[in-house]
Amino acid sequence: MHRVAASGVAGSANQVIELLTGEVVANAVVHGPEHGRVRVAVRIDHRGVRVAVTDESPARPQVQHPAPTAVSGRGMALVEALSRTWGVDEHGDEGKTVWFLVDPEAD
Known part of the structure; x- marks a missing residue:
């Protein structure tokens, strides 16, 4: 999340982004294939x-x-409560992308 901080997003917005990213990555690791890849894009x-x-x-x-x-x-409940919006893009048998959007000005 260094890229987010470097862009000027600070304070509670930065903390929310870090928390939600951790929750979604944890879900991908815990519920995904044992040797599957996890990619994060910001x-x-x-x-x-x-x-x-x-x-x-x-x-x-x-x-x-x-x-x-x-x-x-509680992970996805946090994502639902703290993000502006979130969703899932399905890729068939190849997996999915879970995304969320946070407004850094909404403090």
Whole structure:
């Protein structure tokens, strides 16, 4: 996320982008194929910061609302709550790209 900070995005927006990126990458690693590749792309433009994480699993992420005592399952709920928008681009048997957009000015 050095590229995001270098572009001038700081404070809580930078922290949100870092948190959400970590959640989506963790999902790709945990739920993707054992030896699959994970790629992260970042685009910064007038619409905001868009992070896209591509993995080789065709399984779509699910927004869950686990019990307060559950130790996992909150990642996509965080993405849904803290990003301006998010989505999934499916690539058939080759996997998918999960992306989110954060407005660095929305503090």
